[in-house]
Amino acid sequence: MSSHDHASLRERANAGEKLIGALLRMPSEEIVEMLAVAGFDFVLIDCEHGPADIVALRQHIAVAALHGVPTIVRVGERDRGQILRVLDQGAEGILAPHLDSAADAEALVDAAMYPPVGSRGFATYSRAGRFGRIDPGAHRDWWLENTLVLGMIESPRGVAHAAAIVTTARLDGIMVGPADLAANSTPDDEPVPEAISAVHATLADAGSLRMDIVGTRAAAEAAFTSGADLVVYNLAASLLSHLTALATPAR
Numbered sequence: 446m447s448s449h450d451h452a453s454l455r456e457r458a459n460a461g462e463k464l465i466g467a468l469l470r471m472p473s474e475e476i477v478e479m480l481a482v483a484g485f486d487f488v489l490i491d492c493e494h495g496p497a498d499i500v501a502l503r504q505h506i507a508v509a510a511l512h513g514v515p516t517i518v519r520v521g522e523r524d525r526g527q528i529l530r531v532l533d534q535g536a537e538g539i540l541a542p543h544l545d546s547a548a549d550a551e552a553l554v555d556a557a558m559y560p561p562v563g564s565r566g567f568a569t570y571s572r573a574g575r576f577g578r579i580d581p582g583a584h585r586d587w588w589l590e591n592t593l594v595l596g597m598i599e600s601p602r603g604v605a606h607a608a609a610i611v612t613t614a615r616l617d618g619i620m621v622g623p624a625d626l627a628a629n630s631t632p633d634d635e636p637v638p639e640a641i642s643a644v645h646a647t648l649a650d651a652g653s654l655r656m657d658i659v660g661t662r663a664a665a666e667a668a669f670t671s672g673a674d675l676v677v678y679n680l681a682a683s684l685l686s687h688l689t690a691l692a693t694p695a696r
Contacts, residue, residue, distance in 0.1 A: 462486075490517070499531070533573050
């Protein structure tokens with residue numbers, strides 16, 4: 446919330462910290478707490494493929510905040526209303542899917558940022574404004590400085606427009622969506638590994654943040670080594686892999 450007495454996620458990432466998180470589908474409040482206790486830097490809550498229930502989301506954000514862990518929310522495609530409500534509930538960042546052009550990136554920034562940068566609706570009586578106890582000017586200034594705005598490139602069109610997307614003013618960074626990119630690619634398109642590498646090179650050249658999604662600790666370490674700034678575990682895949690191994694002991 447805007448009374449932060451700690452460095453924001455955006456400040457930490459831009460200062461060069463390597464941040465580890467987990468992509469979590471609701472409802473999983475207890476797992477939010479377990480991630481916090483385990484020492485994760487942030488939680489990425491999925492409202493694109495997970496249930497997009499703002500009431501449940503608010504509870505997850507509040508639980509994470511009680512443990513001092515910030516949240517990013519992956520929102521639905523081009524859902525301005527959801528972006529507004531997510532940020533009003535105190536999420537520090539937005540991850541928006543399917544950026545295919547600079548116009549898509551500009552629309553994301555416009556929805557996520559207060560004026561004069563964007564046109565996000567202004568209110569201080571939400572959870573993010575401590576229910577009206579925050580000075581309006583201080584509230585606006587904190588969110589203008591600290592809202593982490595991330596998008597996903599998930600198609601050959603997005604890859605082709607990566608340079609224009611990445612250099613969009615006030616877009617902090619990109620996560621490539623490997624599953625969607627593979628699903629959207631044809632034999633005539635650049636192979637997915639090469640396309641991902643090209644986007645990563647564009648991010649490095651622009652000095653933008655790079656978020657990678659992985660399934661294992663070894664993959665997380667490899668992602669950080671290759672230049673990722675934020676890494677998230679696909680918790681559904683990781684947990685199911687772990688549970689499958691637990692279910693099949695030698696007997």
